[in-house]
Amino acid sequence: MKVSVCIPAYNQCQYIEKAIRSAVQQSQPPCEIIVSNDCSTDATAEILERLANEITILKVINQPVNAGMVPNTDAVLKAATGDFIVKLDSDDYLHHNYIKMLGELLLKYPEAGYAHAAVQEIDEHDNAIKTRSLARSTGFYSSQKALKDAIYGYQVAANIIMFRRSALAKVGYISASTNFAEDYYLSAELAAIGYGNVYYSGILSSYRVWADAGMVRQKRKLAEIKALRHVFDEVLEPAFKKRNWSLRKLRNSKTNFACRQADCLSWSIYNAEEKEELIAELRKLSSAPKAKFFSSIYAGSFGKIFLSITKLKASFKQLIKTSLIRPQAAGLNK
Helix, strand or coil: CCEEEEEEECCCCCCHHHHHHHHHCCCCCCCEEEEEECCCCCCHHHHHHHHHHHCCCEEEEECCCCCCHHHHHHHHHHCCCCCEEEECCCCCEECCCHHHHHHHHHHHCCCEEEEEEEEEEECCCCCEEEEECCCCCCEEECHHHHHHHHCCCCCCCCCCEEEEHHHHHHCCCCCCCCCCCHHHHHHHHHHHCCCEEEEEEEEEEEEECCCCCCCHHHHCHHHHHHHHHHHHHHHHHHHHHHCCCCCHHHHHHHHHHHHHHHHHHHCCCCCHHHHHHHHHHHHHHCCCHHHHHHHHHHHCCCHHHHHHHHHHHHHHHHHHHHHHHHHHHHHHCC
16 A cells, blocks of 8 residues: 655644654555645745655655645645555644554545545644544445535545545546635545545544634635635536436525625624625625525624524534534544
8 A cells, every 4th residue: 555645835844843753653654755845934944854864755845936725735746656645734643543544444445535534623732622523434425425415515524634646636636726625626526526435433633723813714705705606616516417416405505605604794804895795706606585685684783693693503503413423432432
C-alpha cells in the first residue's frame, strides 16, 4: 500500500513540524510526504528545509508566487505518486494508526473514492474541545447514497481525508472555480461519477479550530453562498437529472441552505450595500417564498432576536445528536 501525505502550507510555522512528524510516525509509514509552501512569510521555509535534511521521504514544493489556498492544495495533490493520498492541513495532525486503518478500508472497498473518520477537535493550544463524528457506523456508503446525501451538505466530520488517487485523477483533482466549499464540491463530484466513500467511527486525527477574533470567516459569507450554489448547479443538479431522479428534494435543500445562510443579514459587520449583495446571491441560491421570507426576517429589525432563537434550537439539536453518538463511541472503544 503506497500512501502519500500531502500538506498545503501557508504561515503555520508553529504547527507544520507536528503535522509532518505525525505522518512520519505512522504505524503504516507513507511512501512520501509532500509539503507545498505557498510563499509563507513566517519561518515555515526554514523549518521545512531543516526537516527535509532529516526526513528522507519529505519533499518540499516552494511556490514561486502566492497561489492561494485552492491552487496550492491542487498542486500538492497532483504531485503525489502514491495509490492513496492523505490531505492534511498544516495545523492538524494524524494519530498513530490513521494510515493503517483508513488504508485497509480503502483496500477492502475499491468502490470508495475516499475514506474519513471521526476527529478530535482542538484549539490553537492543542487543548481538546470536543469530538466530531457522524451519525453513522464504520462502513461503506455507495455512490448513490453519497450523492443523495450530498444535497444536505459536506458529509464528513472534518476535512482530513484519505483519497484514492485514481478517483481524484478522474475528476481533475480540485476543479472547483471557487475559493470556498471546494472540498464539498470534490466529494459531490466523486459521488456523481460513481465513487462511494468509507467511514471509520473512531478518532484518527486532531482537527484544529481557531478563535475567529477578526471574524474572517463571517466576512467571507458572500463567497460561501456563491460556492454552495456552484455545488448544486454544476454538480448535484446535473447528476440528478442524468439519473432521472426527482429534483424536489434537491431544490428543497437549496431553499433550506438559503434560509440558514440568511442569518448573516442580521450581523452588524455588513453595511446596507453589502447586505443587498448578499440578498441577491441568496436569491440565486433559492428564490422560493420560504427563502425570501427568511431573508426579510433576518434583514429586518427583529433579525437578531430571530437569530438567537435559531441558535438555541441548533444547540438543542446538537445536544440530542451528541447523546446518541456517545454510546456508539463508547462501544467502539471497549
